[in-house]
Amino acid sequence: MADSAIAAETKPWRSGTAEPFIRIQNISKIFGDFTAVDDVSLDIYKGELFCLLGGSGCGKSTLLRMLAGFETPTQGSITIDGQNVAGVPASERPTNMMFQSYALFPHMSVEKNVAYGLLREGVPKEQAMARTAEMLNLVKLGNFAKRKPHQLSGGQQQRVALARALIKQPKLLLLDEPLGALDKKLREETQFELIRIQESLGVTFIVVTHDQEEAMTLSTRIGVMNEGKIVQVGEPEEIYEHPNSRFVADFIGTVNLFQGRVDVVAPNEMRITGTEAGDLITKPIEGLSAKQTVSLALRPERISISREATSAANCIPGFVEEVAYLGNLSIYRVNIASGKTIKVTLSNLDIEGEPITWHEDVFLSWNAGSGVVLTT
């Protein structure tokens, strides 16, 4: 059904020459003296599953509503497939939306709910019902056509909402916290279902979420938002391994942050002094001046923990305060001399001999290239 190769595989944003499907240019939305969205620009490519990720109040839902046509931007323009959508009402845009609460009409059957939009467009009843049946089969609800929404589980209601949103064959589908109301197991299953449906139909999805695990699983690219601005855009791996700021580093996954001043910079390494862990050796980055304040972001899985000191570039002593056993991995909270707590995760398969446990004196080690140096 998809007319071109799947965006997740071709990654058009890397080429630099591909034409973006959706251009958001300098969009702002101001309510009185409160700026909800502050000069946001984004290019999104056809067939992407793009996630807007951020905490509450960061402006992601407002941005979504502007894309849908429920809010008018105070400034800026939005272009979808070459068409500037300024002034175009929501029902006439090539977009559709799946709501957080599903917004199913409770007095209508599943079939009627899904077909409603088509019938309002003037599609003849027979044709509308045939397309409805097809769509229900796609979301695996073929046998539930005659049921009412209150007779379905949360996950099934969500699939009806998805079918209803997709049946009008929108070019862009907007999803507002689609997995928020589901329990963990169902969320995992639904994540892959969403990807499957998106790839088979070739529709561009923009998902708004505050759940970074969801964003990391679903998306081709993530746009992290904070206080109305886009802070970083990139593939999940890039956002995780190379955050561009303390905010992004802290928001995605867990991170240990050290702050210090640039001391010595050599071609292959750099020393940062004055951190809570003393002097640290890391890989240098460009554009630094002497004594500049920088942060080092270190992911817990990059630190190894041992009873004896190692010869790694960085090795500091610590005291295990807490161990959380999570089945597949263990999370250690280690206190170091300055009082700071460092989080270390270790896969339980990698443990040899006696596992390290509470109140042990240990050494934390990592290489120069394990952390990321941040200037903001």
Place this chain on the structure above:
Amino acid sequence: MAIRWSRWSPQIALAPAVIVTAVAFIGSIGWTIYISFTGSRRFPDYAIDPERWSRQYERLAKDRAWGISLDNLIVFGIGSLLAIVFGFILAAMIEREKRGEDVFRTIFLYPLAISLIVTGIVWRWMFNPSLGVENFLHQLGWESASFDWLSSAETAMYGIILASLWQSSGFFMALMLSGLKSINSEIWSAARLDGVGVFRLYIEIIIPMMKFTFLTCAILLSLGVVKAYDIIVAMTNGGPGQSTWMPALFTINAYSAKSNIAYASAAAVMMLVITLAIFLPLLLLFIWQQKRRKAAVA
């Protein structure tokens, strides 16, 4: 001993209320039904003549005034349904209006604070050709204006309906408003995306979702209609002639003017039958809707 007391104390605490209800409410209903089969006149006469047990009801069936009362009940009932319609329209308009909701809601609810007697009297003045609206329009220059509904047997009932609508629409508006607010805001957005026109939106989506609220309003309205008394007395006292008689007025009249307790009791029993005939089906529908609602939420 202490444990035994606490086991029964809820029942003991409720006992006075239950006894009062049993005596005053159920007991008096039973008494009224009994008396309606007797020949009591000014004072209760507890003897029932087995061959003439239904004489009060036969007399009722032949009484023209009772026939008029029942007709007026139907007319008043249908006319009062407009209170629900107006209530809904006002509520929908207020709900769409972002600002000024509190102001409008207060304004429309004010009439409810006025007793039916006062409402009746004020509207009687308004219908008075030399004091009220008609006089006002004549003074403005509209000489042929006529707003004298209460003086004609054909239109008097409509005057009463108008006054009653003025008084009660605000109440139904308040109920409808809370019903409207309980609708998830995303439903409105979803309908907007489907490009549904305003009229269709309300008829096909919003009103069906508010079945529960409409049912509540219908039950409350029907109770008010059957009981209508004060507004009739204040506005027309049953006139002109007997054209605005209603069952409650008939019953009181049978007792106070005709001093016939048995006849009045028969009329009262018929009112009870009418109330149950309207109320019970609505109540059952209400309970059924509530069960469906609970099933949906669970």
